[in-house]
Amino acid sequence: MRSPFQLLLDLFDEPKPVPPLPPDPRPALALDDAVAPQGFRHPQANREAVLGKVLVGYHFRRVKRRTIGFVVGPEGLTVSAPRWVPLAEVDDAVKKKSRWITNKLSQARERGERIEAARIEWRDGASFPFLGEDVIVVLDPRHAFSEAGAMLNTDAQALPGVPRCTLHVGLPHTAQPQQVRDVVQAWLMRQARRIFTERLDHFAPQLGVRWTRLSLSSAGTLWGTAQRNGAIRLNWRLVHFRMAVIDYVVAHELSHLRVMDHSPRFWETVATVVPDYEHLRGQLKDEPLPPW
Numbered sequence: 001m002r003s004p005f006q007l008l009l010d011l012f013d014e015p016k017p018v019p020p021l022p023p024d025p026r027p028a029l030a031l032d033d034a035v036a037p038q039g040f041r042h043p044q045a046n047r048e049a050v051l052g053k054v055l056v057g058y059h060f061r062r063v064k065r066r067t068i069g070f071v072v073g074p075e076g077l078t079v080s081a082p083r084w085v086p087l088a089e090v091d092d093a094v095k096k097k098s099r100w101i102t103n104k105l106s107q108a109r110e111r112g113e114r115i116e117a118a119r120i121e122w123r124d125g126a127s128f129p130f131l132g133e134d135v136i137v138v139l140d141p142r143h144a145f146s147e148a149g150a151m152l153n154t155d156a157q158a159l160p161g162v163p164r165c166t167l168h169v170g171l172p173h174t175a176q177p178q179q180v181r182d183v184v185q186a187w188l189m190r191q192a193r194r195i196f197t198e199r200l201d202h203f204a205p206q207l208g209v210r211w212t213r214l215s216l217s218s219a220g221t222l223w224g225t226a227q228r229n230g231a232i233r234l235n236w237r238l239v240h241f242r243m244a245v246i247d248y249v250v251a252h253e254l255s256h257l258r259v260m261d262h263s264p265r266f267w268e269t270v271a272t273v274v275p276d277y278e279h280l281r282g283q284l285k286d287e288p289l290p291p292w
Helices: 004-012 087-096 098-117 177-207 236-240 243-255 264-271 277-286
Strands: 039-041 047-051 054-062 069-073 076-081 127-130 133-139 150-154 165-169 213-217 224-226 231-235
Touching (some): 039 076, 047 087, 047 098, 054 087, 069 098, 087 098, 127 236, 177 213, 177 231, 177 236, 224 243, 236 243, 243 264
Parallel strands (some): 133 165, 213 231
Antiparallel strands (some): 047 054, 069 076, 127 133, 224 231
C-alpha cells in the first residue's frame, strides 16, 4: 500500500502518454448527415414528424369532417382529422403525404421570403408597383394635391430600366413612414375603384350580366367575390398588377353571376372574354406583392 507521501509525489509526476486510438473503420459522416435537419414549425405546432430529413412541427386539430385534411399556409402545416381517427393513422397519413407536404412548405417559405424582400420602406424615393410598373414616391411639401393627397406624373422620355412614373405626395420630408404609407394607400384605393368600375362596365355586357355594387376589400388571400344580387367585391391591392391580370379577376367574378361554381362551364365562360386566363391566373399566384 502506497503512503500518503508517495501518492502526493504521483500527483506531480508527468502523465504517461496515452496511446492513440485505432482508426475508425466506419466511413466519415457526410456533411448533410452531420448537420441538423431542415425544419418547418407552425407557431401553434403541437405535433412533430420527421419527413425524410425534414423536421416538421405542425398544428393538429380535431374537427368535424370525414377525412384527414392537410393545409399549408404562410405559417406552416395544419392537419385536421375527425375525432374518431387514431393518432397512429394520422401519423401514417402525414408520412404518406411527406413529399407533397415538404414541397408545399418549401414553396410557402420561398414565397414568404420573396414577399419580405418586396417590403417597402415608406419614405422619399420609395418604390411600389402600380399596374405592373414601378412608381417612385416623391415627397413634395409645396403642394396639397386634391387627388387623395397625391398626384401621378409620367415621364414618357424615361430611359429604359428607369421608372418613368413618380407619385408626388403632399407631405414634408420629415413625415413618418406610416403617414407616407397611408397617403399612398389612399391614392391607390381611389385608383382601384376607378379602374375596377371601368373594367366591370367593359366586361359585363360581353358576358351578358349586370353588376349592382362594387366594394373594395383588404383581404390577405382573397382577390374577389361575387353575389347573386350582382354585388362585386374586389381586393384593392390588385392595382399592383398589370391590367391584364386585373381583367382576369374582374371577368372571373362577373362570370360567377352566370355560373356560381368552378365547373368546366364556368371556366368556359371566363375564356370567352379572357382566353389566356390560365397564364394570368398563374401570375396572380406567383408574383409577390409588398406587404401592407
